[in-house]
Amino acid sequence: MLVKMSPSALKRTRWYEYGIRFVLGGLATMLAGVMGARFGAAIGGLFLALPAIFCASATLIESHERRAKEKAGFNGRRRGQEAAALDAAGAALGSIGLVAFAAVFYVTVSVSSAAAFAAAILAWVVVSVSAWWSTRKFRTVSHHLSPAASPRSAHRRSVP
Amino acid sequence: MTEYVVRFIAGGVIVSAFAILGDMLRPKSFAGLLGAAPSVALATLAIAIVQHGTAYAAAESWTMIYGAIALACYSVVVCHLLMRLRLTALPATILAFSAWLVVAFALLASFGGAA
Numbered sequence: 001m002l003v004k005m006s007p008s009a010l011k012r013t014r015w016y017e018y019g020i021r022f023v024l025g026g027l028a029t030m031l032a033g034v035m036g037a038r039f040g041a042a043i044g045g046l047f048l049a050l051p052a053i054f055c056a057s058a059t060l061i062e063s064h065e066r067r068a069k070e071k072a073g074f075n076g077r078r079r080g081q082e083a084a085a086l087d088a089a090g091a092a093l094g095s096i097g098l099v100a101f102a103a104v105f106y107v108t109v110s111v112s113s114a115a116a117f118a119a120a121i122l123a124w125v126v127v128s129v130s131a132w133w134s135t136r137k138f139r140t141v142s143h144h145l146s147p148a149a150s151p152r153s154a155h156r157r158s159v160p
Numbered sequence: 161m162t163e164y165v166v167r168f169i170a171g172g173v174i175v176s177a178f179a180i181l182g183d184m185l186r187p188k189s190f191a192g193l194l195g196a197a198p199s200v201a202l203a204t205l206a207i208a209i210v211q212h213g214t215a216y217a218a219a220e221s222w223t224m225i226y227g228a229i230a231l232a233c234y235s236v237v238v239c240h241l242l243m244r245l246r247l248t249a250l251p252a253t254i255l256a257f258s259a260w261l262v263v264a265f266a267l268l269a270s271f272g273g274a275a
Contacts, residue, residue, distance in 0.1 A: 003185065003186070003187070003190050004185070004186045004187075005184050005185055005186075006184055006185075006186055007184055009183055009184050009186075010180065010183055010184060012183075013183055018176060018179075018180075021175060021176055021179045022172040022173070022175065022176045023172065024175070025171045025172045025173075025174065025175020025176060025179075025199060025200070026167070026168035026169065026171045026172035026175070027168070027171075028171060028175070028200050029167045029168065029170060029171020029172070029174075029175075029200050029203045029204055030164050030167045030168050030171065032167075032200055032204045033163070033164065033167045033204060033207065034164075036204070036208070036220065040273075041208075041212075041216050041219035041220045041223070041273065042219065042220075042222075042223045042268060042272075042273030043223070043268070044204075044220055044223075045219065045220035045221060045222060045223030045224045045226075045227065045273075046223050046224070046226055046227040046230070046264045046265070046268060047200070047227065048198075048200055048201040048204055048205070048220060048221070048224040048227055049196075049200075049201070049224055049227030049228040049230065049231045049264075050200060050227065050231075050260075051195075051231055051234050051235075051253070051256075051257065051260055052175075052200065053175055053179065053199075054195055054234075054235075054238070054253055055249070055250060055253035055254060055257075057179060057182070057195055058195075058238065058249040058250075058252070058253050059249045059250050059253070061188070061249070062248065062249040077248075078246075080248075080249070081242045081243070081246060081247075081248065081249070082242075082243070083188055084238075084242055084249040084252075085238075085239045085242040085243045086187075086188040086189045086192060087188055087189075087191065087192040087195060088192065088195070088235045088236075088238040088239040088242065089189055089192060089235070089239050090188065090189040090190060090191060090192015090193045090194075090195060091192045091193070091195030091196045091231070091235040091238075092196075092232050092235035092236050092239065093189075093192070093193060093196075094192065094193035094194065094195055094196030094197065095196040095228050095229070095231040095232035095235060096232065097193065097196065098196045098197075098198060098201075098224075098228035098231060099225050099228040099229060099232075101198045101201065101224075101228075102201070102221045102222070102224035102225045102227075102228055103221075103225060105201075105205065105217075105218075105221040105224075106218050106221040106222050106225075109209070109214045109217055109218050109221065110214055110215075110218065113209050113214060113217075117202070117205075117206070120198070121198070121202075124197070124198055128193045128196070129193070132189065132190055132193055136189075
């Protein structure tokens with residue numbers, strides 16, 4: 001499946017769900033600042049990759065998928081778990097990009113702050129998307145080579 | 161106090177922007193990449209440069225590498241808790257947070273901060 005952007009998907013999100021993510025994001029950023037000020041840059045730096053809003057995002061994805069399935073008259077519990085698990089798998093690949101972001105920022109920030117941000121964001125995008133693409137290609141090749149692969153694999157299901 | 165208000169608003173806006181983008185993207189595994197977007201880092205590093213200079217921001221970004229590795233482990237643990245133990249998302253993400261803490265601080269203890 002190609003990557004698609006669907007603005008209509010925003011209709012499924014309720015206003016308070018945006019509010020929760022705004023508040024959690026704000027609190028996570030405050031926490032990173034507090035940890036840095038109290039315990040130093042080394043500890044503060046760890047909290048720049050805090051999975052602060054992941055719990056909210058995964059819960060929202062799970063409830064959206066469950067609601068959609070239940071609307072169609074089915075039990076959506078498993079579908080919701082699978083959708084949240086796919087999101088987590090994507091986040092694991094995005095974390096590789098986050099390592100690249102931090103490394104590129106570390107190397108370039110002494111030269112120019114603005115260039116460091118630009119280069120680091122570019123590194124995150126390139127590495128994350130490459131990791132996702134490579135995994136997808138590898139999985140496709142694996143499935144072609146072993147058609148008898150487990151039918152219960154989450155990867156083979158059709159969560160969009 | 162003003163500094164923390166700025167942090168809260170900047171962090172909230174950037175995190176929300178990435179979250180909205182993630183909501184619109186398909187497939188889900190691709191949208192999940194945005195779960196590891198550098199949203200908190202962008203706001204915090206920008207403020208760090210203004211307040212403390214580039215050396216401080218560099219030191220933070222070095223240990224952010226450990227945090228990001230811990231985030232990868234966290235995501236894998238969440239995935240397994242959901243698929244194998246069949247937990248729902250909220251308990252899975254909360255339980256897995258201990259994995260993030262252990263990995264992040266173990267890496268910091270093993271390799272230390274920036275030279």
